Amino acid sequence: MSDTIDLLRRQVADLHQELVRYGLVVWTAGNVSARVPGEDLLVIKPSGVSYDELTPENMILCDLHGNVVEGEHAPSSDTAAHAYVYRHRPDVGGVVHTHSTYASAWAARGEPVPCVLTAMADEFGAEIPIGPFALIGDDSIGRGIVETLDGHRSPAVLMKSHGVFTIGKDARAAVKAAVMCEDVARTVHVSRQLGEPLPIAQADIDRLNFRYQNVYGQRPAAQ
Numbered sequence: 001m002s003d004t005i006d007l008l009r010r011q012v013a014d015l016h017q018e019l020v021r022y023g024l025v026v027w028t029a030g031n032v033s034a035r036v037p038g039e040d041l042l043v044i045k046p047s048g049v050s051y052d053e054l055t056p057e058n059m060i061l062c063d064l065h066g067n068v069v070e071g072e073h074a075p076s077s078d079t080a081a082h083a084y085v086y087r088h089r090p091d092v093g094g095v096v097h098t099h100s101t102y103a104s105a106w107a108a109r110g111e112p113v114p115c116v117l118t119a120m121a122d123e124f125g126a127e128i129p130i131g132p133f134a135l136i137g138d139d140s141i142g143r144g145i146v147e148t149l150d151g152h153r154s155p156a157v158l159m160k161s162h163g164v165f166t167i168g169k170d171a172r173a174a175v176k177a178a179v180m181c182e183d184v185a186r187t188v189h190v191s192r193q194l195g196e197p198l199p200i201a202q203a204d205i206d207r208l209n210f211r212y213q214n215v216y217g218q219r220p221a222a223q
């Protein structure tokens with residue numbers, strides 16, 4: 001058990017550096033968490049600690065109500081939202097939050113990113129939806145994430161006037177969704193400066209998404 005938690009502490013600390021590498025975060029904004037498989041526990045970034053100083057040791061272990069189980073710092077101020085998602089989505093093993101520029105620009109307008117690129121059909125399988133305006137401090141952000149993504153293919157939601165939350169089967173998948181979300185938000189934004197992006201037929205979105213989610217990539221034996 002403690003081996004699993006140590007591994008997740010390292011993984012979550014390392015994945016925060018991916019947010020920096022892809023330019024998704026400034027200062028101490030943004031956070032990654034991972035569910036501890038089979039336990040009512042999660043590992044998340046400490047609050048207010050700079051990205052340079054994040055280590056496996058200072059990651060915080062919390063229960064699924066956001067209470068600290070192990071850790072010297074306070075957990076990320078977004079912990080309640082992450083915990084809410086884990087409580088209501090047993091299939092989710094990782095959650096990421098960023099204020100990445102282009103995605104947040106769509107969020108500021110309250111406008112979903114339309115699915116107009118094959119890469120979007122692959123990864124998101126639909127538009128990237130807008131979640132409600134919600135203030136930090138209670139369950140309203142977590143509830144907004146869960147309700148918006150319920151029955152939606154997209155692993156990303158743009159919380160209105162705020163930023164991005166992504167989910168994944170593990171923390172790495174959620175980070176990938178956050179990176180791809182910013183990438184397509186930027187491209188579709190640029191496209192719109194030139195005119196109106198062309199829609200992709202729903203049947204083609206369905207086909208692309210099915211192929212990407214089920215066929216694409218290395219098979220386990222070839223890794």
Ligand SMILES: [Zn+2]
Binds near residue numbers: 097098099163
């Ligand atoms: Zn935020």
